[in-house]
Amino acid sequence: MKDPRLEELAHSLVHYATELQKGEKVLIHMNGSLAEPLVKVLIEKVYEAGAIPFFSQTNERILRGLLKNISEEQLEIMAEADRLRMSRMDAYIGIGSVDNPSETSDIPQKLMKMYMEKYVTPVHMKERIKNTRWVVLRYPTASMAQAAGMSQEGFEDFYFQVCNLDYKKMSRAMDKLVELMEQTDRVRITGPGTDLRFSIKGMKAIKCDGKINIPDGEVFTAPLRESVQGTLSYNCPAEYMGFSYENISFTFKDGKIIEAKSNDNVRINEVLDTDDGARYIGEFALGVNPYILLPMKNTLFDEKIMGSFHFTPGNAYDTADNGNKSSIHWDLVCIQTSEFGGGQIYFDDILIRDEGIFVVDELKDLNPEQLK
Numbered sequence: 001m002k003d004p005r006l007e008e009l010a011h012s013l014v015h016y017a018t019e020l021q022k023g024e025k026v027l028i029h030m031n032g033s034l035a036e037p038l039v040k041v042l043i044e045k046v047y048e049a050g051a052i053p054f055f056s057q058t059n060e061r062i063l064r065g066l067l068k069n070i071s072e073e074q075l076e077i078m079a080e081a082d083r084l085r086m087s088r089m090d091a092y093i094g095i096g097s098v099d100n101p102s103e104t105s106d107i108p109q110k111l112m113k114m115y116m117e118k119y120v121t122p123v124h125m126k127e128r129i130k131n132t133r134w135v136v137l138r139y140p141t142a143s144m145a146q147a148a149g150m151s152q153e154g155f156e157d158f159y160f161q162v163c164n165l166d167y168k169k170m171s172r173a174m175d176k177l178v179e180l181m182e183q184t185d186r187v188r189i190t191g192p193g194t195d196l197r198f199s200i201k202g203m204k205a206i207k208c209d210g211k212i213n214i215p216d217g218e219v220f221t222a223p224l225r226e227s228v229q230g231t232l233s234y235n236c237p238a239e240y241m242g243f244s245y246e247n248i249s250f251t252f253k254d255g256k257i258i259e260a261k262s263n264d265n266v267r268i269n270e271v272l273d274t275d276d277g278a279r280y281i282g283e284f285a286l287g288v289n290p291y292i293l294l295p296m297k298n299t300l301f302d303e304k305i306m307g308s309f310h311f312t313p314g315n316a317y318d319t320a321d322n323g324n325k326s327s328i329h330w331d332l333v334c335i336q337t338s339e340f341g342g343g344q345i346y347f348d349d350i351l352i353r354d355e356g357i358f359v360v361d362e363l364k365d366l367n368p369e370q371l372k
Contacts, residue, residue: 002041003037005160005164006037006038006041007041008160008164009038009160009163009164009214010038010041010042010044010045011045012164012167012210012214013042013045013093013135013137013214014042014045014046014049014051015045015049016167016168016210016211017093017133017135017210017211017212017214018091018092018093018133018134018135019133020046020049020051020090020091021049021050021051022049022050022051023050023051023052024051024052024090024091025051025052025054025088025089025090025091026046026051026052026053026054026089026090026091026092026093027054027055027056027085027086027089027091027092027093027132028042028043028046028053028054028055028056028093028095029055029056029057029058029092029093029094029095030055030056030057030058030095030097031057031058031059031060031094031095031096031097031098032058032059032060032096032097032098032099032139032141033057033059033097034097034098034099034139034141035095035096035097035139038095038139039055039095042093043055054085054089056085060098060100060101060103060104061100061103063103063104064103064104064106064107067104067107067111067112067115068107068111070111070114070115072114072118075114075115075118075119076118078119079118079119079122079123082119082123083122083123083126083127086123086127086128086131086132087127087131089132090132090133091132091133091134092128092132092133092134092135093134093135093136093137094134094135094136094137095136095137095138095139096136096137096138096139096300097138097139097141098141098143099141099142099143100143101143101239101242101297101298102239102242102243102244103242104241104242105241105242105243106242107241107242109267109270109271112241113274113327116274116327116328117274117275117327120327121327125315125327125329129317129318130318133211134212135211135212135213135214136212136213136214136300137163137213137214137215137300138298138300138301140152140155140156140159140160144159144296144298147296147297147298148294148296149294158291161291162215162289162291162292162301163214163215165210165215165216165217165289165290165291165371167209167210167216168209169371170209170210170216170217170288170371171207171209171210173365173366173370173371174207174209174219174288174366175207176362176363176365176366177205177207177219177286177288177363177366178205178206178207178219180347180352180360180362180363181200181203181205181219181221181347182203182204182205182221184200184201184347184348185199185200185201185348186198186199186201186346186347186348186349187199187200187223187284187345187346187347188345188346188349189232189309189343189344189345189346190343190344190346191233191334191336191341191342191343191344192233192235192341192342192343193231193232193233193249194230194231194232194233194334194343195230195231196228196229196230196231196232196252196311197227197228197229197230198223198224198227198228198229198255198281198284199223199224199227200221200222200223200224200284201224202224203221203222203223203224203320203322204221204319204320205219205220205221205320206219206220206221206317206319206320207219208220208285213300213304214300215289215291215292215300215301215304216289216304217287217288217289217290217292217304217306218285218286218287218288218289218303218304218310219285219286219288220283220284220285220286220317220320221283221284221285221320222281222282222283222284222316222317222320222321222322222324223255223281223284223322224255224322225255225280225281225322225323225324226254226255226256227255228252228254228255228280228281229252229253229254230251230252231249231250231251231252232249232250232252232311232334233247233248233249233334234248234249234311234332234333234334235334235335235340235341236295236302236305236308236332236333236334236335237295237297238297238299238302238330238331238332238333239297239298239299240271240330241271243264243267244297245262245263245264245267245268246262246263247261247262247263248260248261248262248268248332249261249262250313255280255281256279256280257272257279257280257313258279260272271328271330272313274326274327274328275326275327275328276326277314277315277324277325277326278313278314278326278327278328279313280313280314280324280326281311281312281313281322281324282312282313282314282315282316282317282322282324282326282329283310283311283312283316283317283320283329283331284309284310284311284312285303285309285310285312285331286308286309286345286353287303287304287305287306287307287308287309287310287333288304288306288366288371289304289305289306289371290306290367290368290369290371290372291306291372292304292305292306293305293306293337295333295335299331299333302331302333303331303333305333305335306337306356306368307335307336307337307353307355307356307357308333308334308335308336308337308356309333309334309336309345310331310332310333310334311332311334312329312330312331312332313326313328313330313332314326314327314328314329314330315327315328315329335356336353336355336356337355337356338355338356342354342355342356343355343356
């Protein structure tokens with residue numbers, strides 16, 4: 001018997017997120033093996049739409065084995081082959097279903113840096129993101145349930161509630177925030193350990209309404225590259241290349257992170273020394289998903305937390321480009337609801353969000369009681 005929740009999610013991915021048309025080609029990529037039930041339904045839905053599905057699979061344990069002794073030539077050959085396939089696609093659906101997100105945590109940083117530069121950047125940053133209609137999501141696994149502090153069944157119920165949200169309704173409510181952000185010059189963010197100032201003058205604002213990520217629920221832009229000044233303390237743990245970072249704090253001067261601290265100061269500074277752009281910010285976004293309230297060390301969920309914002313070291317997106325280029329793009333999240341210490345966001349000295357709740361009339365439709 002088919003799960004109607006999977007049917008609904010697959011239909012949304014094919015007809016709403018990627019908008020597949022007859023004859024178009026889509027690469028369905030599964031990382032891990034646990035998402036097979038969704039992949040099977042997806043392939044059926046793609047064929048029903050008259051489109052052409054392709055499939056690929058990766059495995060974090062196998063990747064770890066490869067990376068332990070990887071060479072630059074290996075990575076270049078891998079990237080050449082996978083970039084060619086990606087270039088033939090009209091759309092991409094990426095599904096994560098790993099049972100251990102820390103599988104590559106013991107790979108030396110220099111090898112991870114080479115992997116990002118020689119493989120991830122050409123295949124995903126330069127080809128997939130720029131030239132396909134793409135959407136990425138995670139499949140509900142036992143490790144995700146554990147990270148969220150929930151039972152497997154309870155987490156699955158939560159997952160489908162979040163992923164099958166009425167994104168069309170959310171999209172309409174986001175329009176006012178997009179308009180306001182594009183009219184704003186100065187932003188100030190305050191909170192525990194945070195007093196941050198920067199400008200977004202003239203930058204585009206982009207709504208993320210179920211077309212790129214599932215779950216979704218953010219509006220993003222980018223600060224003017226050298227405008228960022230002050231301090232920022234993140235209160236959400238963050239996974240990066242298999243390692244879990246906590247208590248991250250940055251000090252900025254003229255846009256650059258001049259001091260970085262975390263539960264591993266050496267490691268986080270190695271990440272930020274990946275390249276020249278890694279110490280500058282490529283994205284500023286507000287999270288608004290009404291069903292995601294707590295962090296679970298999964299970026300796709302955590303960056304959408306209602307009442308949160310993320311401030312991202314690394315590469316800027318072409319759609320909101322402040323000129324910062326990097327082989328990393330690390331979405332780090334700060335939650336400003338009262339349960340997490342509160343905080344305020346000001347646009348041109350006007351308080352627009354207080355303790356995670358929008359307080360100006362034109363944005364109140366983005367508060368959780370309106371979106372549920």
